[in-house]
Amino acid sequence: MPQKSSTRARILDAATDLFGLRGVEAVSLDVIAAEVGVAKQTLLYWFPSKDDLVQAVLESAVVELSVGVEAAIRASTDHPLDRIDAVVRAVFRSAVRRPALLGLVREVSRLPAANGDRLADALTPLVGRAVRYLGAEMDAGRLRRADPRLVAALCYATVTGIATEPEALRAVGWRPTTAELRRLRSEMLAFLRAALTPDEPVRLVQ
Amino acid sequence: MPQKSSTRARILDAATDLFGLRGVEAVSLDVIAAEVGVAKQTLLYWFPSKDDLVQAVLESAVVELSVGVEAAIRASTDHPLDRIDAVVRAVFRSAVRRPALLGLVREVSRLPAANGDRLADALTPLVGRAVRYLGAEMDAGRLRRADPRLVAALCYATVTGIATEPEALRAVGWRPTTAELRRLRSEMLAFLRAALTPDEPVRLVQ
DNA sequence: CCATCTGTCTACCATATGGTAGAGAGGTTC
DNA sequence: GAACCTCTCTACCATATGGTAGACAGATGG
Incomplete structure (x- = not known):
């Protein structure tokens, strides 16, 4: 089934970029279909509703980010x-290669409850693991x-700052080059390293 | 003209919160009008188009944030x-009092060009001033x-992290209390202070 | 007391949106 | 070769959206 996968994958791909860059609610199925070069109903054949498409996009985005992070x-x-350095770099690489990915993450908090909740179920254990790891190292x-x-x-x-700042800074006139980035x-x-390194005299703000 | 200002202000107020929390494209004029308890056409009387409303919301948000920051x-x-500490605290106070404000800032990069550009014109000099100040202090x-x-x-x-993290973390199951916040x-x-303080041995990552 | 101006409303409208119904093209299986 | 299956399409539909036209109520002012 080569054709099958191909169309589905192309839809998922275009939807990831459009949702991540412009926002889920701002992107219509027609726009996605046009971008892929396919009829809207073809899209609805592969993803029976917009919610299903959003869900699939989020899941594939989480996988895409996780793979890089786990390898790092x-x-x-x-x-x-x-290790933190490596993780941040991995996320950064993903973000440069595909700016939409972190845009999607940033988008989560304003998703309709159904999608948000299912995503939370997927993320909670990951975050919990990270928090336990950090606690143990402390x-x-x-x-x-x-x-x-x-x-x-x-x-x-920091990561979302690194990754989405360029976009935001562009809005205030700074257009960083790749080297600057x-x-x-x-x-x-x-x-980040300076902030996390122990045993340095830090003047705490109470 | 007490009635006049009141309705206009209430519309601006509701639109600020809704745009900031759910996104500009995701919020319809009907929703805003219903929230205010007024007919949609009343809204269109005060702001002739949605773009005008967005523009007014952005301008008032910039003013609202600036006032607190300048005072700090x-x-x-x-x-x-x-000084940085004071500014961050001021922004944080604004963000706690009105979570939508930083949501709006975060929203800027995905605004339609017309609104985004006009906002950029307003922000560029402010950012430029801050950058020159930081350079001089270095x-x-x-x-x-x-x-x-x-x-x-x-x-x-850091500021947007502080201010919008709670929202994002809520999505992964952590619901911080006010004290925790x-x-x-x-x-x-x-x-932040540790990261900015000079003369500390920092192991640079090349 | 009439004219005007301000603010809000009801009644529409064209378009865009998410989604349904179902036809048809091309291959696979019996 | 007939039934079936997979995939894509054209033709619709109900609803929601941004926006227009214009009526009506009340204040203001000569």
């Missing part, structure tokens, strides 16, 4: 600073002591 | 770490040396 984790040393003294959930949120914010990423990682 | 800057010491050795545009982006990411904010500010 396996390839990294076991020091948490290196106990071992290899990360600055803090609420591990906060650190997870900080990493997430790479440097920006390195500096951002250095900041 | 005036009230802070002139040390950049304190030259004076009071901030870690880096690309000031990056630092601006980092602060922005406050602590989370403090820790995040400490991280």
Whole structure:
């Protein structure tokens, strides 16, 4: 069934980019169908409703992101600073290759409840695992002591910041080149590392 | 003209919240009108088109955010770490009081060109000023040396991270209380401070 | 007391949207 | 070769959307 997979995959692909870049509610089935070069009803043949399409897009996006992250984790040393670094870099690579992916993540909080909930079911264990990992490394003294959930949120914010900032900055007139982006990423990682490294005198703001 | 202002203001208010939380394209004029308790045509009387309404919402949001930030800057010491701290706190206060505000900012990059461009015209000088300020403070050795545009982006990411993370984390099962949020904010500010403080040995990732 | 102006409304309209019904083309199986 | 299956299409449909036309109520002012 080569034809079958091909059309379905092309629809999923176009929908991922359009949903991620413009927002789920802003993109109509007609637009997606036109982009793929197919009748809307062909689209509805493969995905019986828009909700089904959204669901499929989210699931494939999670898989696409996870694959890169898992590989990066396996390839990294076991020091948490290196591991976090590797994960952030992996997500960054995904985001550069496919800006829509993190756009989708950012989109989650405004999804209709049904889709959002099912996605939450998929993500909760992943986040839980990360939080437990960070907590254990803090106990071992290899990360600055803090609420591990906060650190997870900080990493997430850094990553989405790195990945979606260019887009936002473009809106205020800064159009970074690829080289600038790479440097920006390195500096951002250095900041993250500085923020997470333990045993440095930090003036806490109470 | 008390009646006049009142209806217009109520429309602007409801539109700000709905656009910011659900996205501009996802919210119809009917929904806004119903929320305000007024006929759609009353809304179109005050804002001749949806684009006009969006524009007005963006402008008032920029003003609302700027007022708090400017006040925080005036009230802070002139040390950049304190000043950044004050600005971030001010934005955070705005975001807690009105979660839609940062949602709108996040929304900018996917706005139709006309609105996006006009907003960019309003924001570019503000961002430019911040970047020049950060650069000067780095030259004076009071901030870690880096690309000031990056630092601006980092602060922005931190703020939107702080402000929109709760929403995103709720989607993965963590429902932070107000107290947790406050602590989370403090820790995040400490991280930011640690990342920006100069003269600390930082292991740079090349 | 008439004219005007302001603000809100009811009644429409053209278009776009998500979705249904069903036909037909091409291959596979018995 | 007839029945079936897979895939794509054209033709619709009900609803929702942004927007227009114009009526009506009340204040204002000469």
